[in-house]
Amino acid sequence: MRTRLITLLILLSFTPQILFANGKKVRKIVLDAGHGGKDPGARGQISSEKDLTLDVVLLLGKMIKESMPDVDVVYTRTIDDYPSLVDRHEIANRSGGDLFISVHVNSTAGRTERIKTGTKLVKKGRKKVRVPVYKTIHHRGTSTSGTETYVLGLHRNSQKEDAIGEYSDNITDEAGMLNTNDPQTAIIIAQYTQAYLSRSITLGNKIQQQFANQGRNDLGVKQKGLEVLAGSAMPGVLVEIGFINNPEEEEYLNSNRGQKEVAGAILKGIMAYKAESEK
């Protein structure tokens, strides 16, 4: 019992070093193109989400290698196939990535409208009465536009904690015999998770800032319990690069210029984050 208390105190005194001496350098970035293969994601009039996310991710990977030669890029997919979310976490965690960037394309839910198009006469008993005629129209399009970035919400952190406990050398090496049922481990993991969350928010803000600089509508950084982010043992964001059911944005996202700008905004956001965290 006493040994345990001493161990706990020693651990707590080491915790800040364990937490903050490591993991601030950005040397490996995991890029995740949303959806793929059998899962097209959201559909627009001329394209599917899975193709746009892959285009942007491959371009972003190229730009990262050119602009940051000290950084390795790991992809969860480079072709039109579908790694499951578990596969994506595995790829991310096994690679020992420092950042996880998932790219998606937004879509709003369709809207159904019933409009009166005229009237007609119908028999009602012996009389004929005039009744309105309606038509139902499904609107798939939207005028909503812009980009938003999600970071992991706290309510999904137990899954993230498992991933950290399983893969992070920083915890297991420094602390030795830690196991996840141990209160000491719980403290360290909770602090790790908090550190990841705040770094993810910092990164998200920097990426959104770059989009805003380009004149895109800034829908902000949001917290959400996203499965794809919850399983990775590293800070991570999910970037929604525009609305596929907004015809103007869909065209932009399909253009060379649009894809270059989108990848460029994420790149500059990462570079700003890297510069700040390695300072």
Ligand SMILES: [Zn+2]
């Ligand atoms: Zn998506």
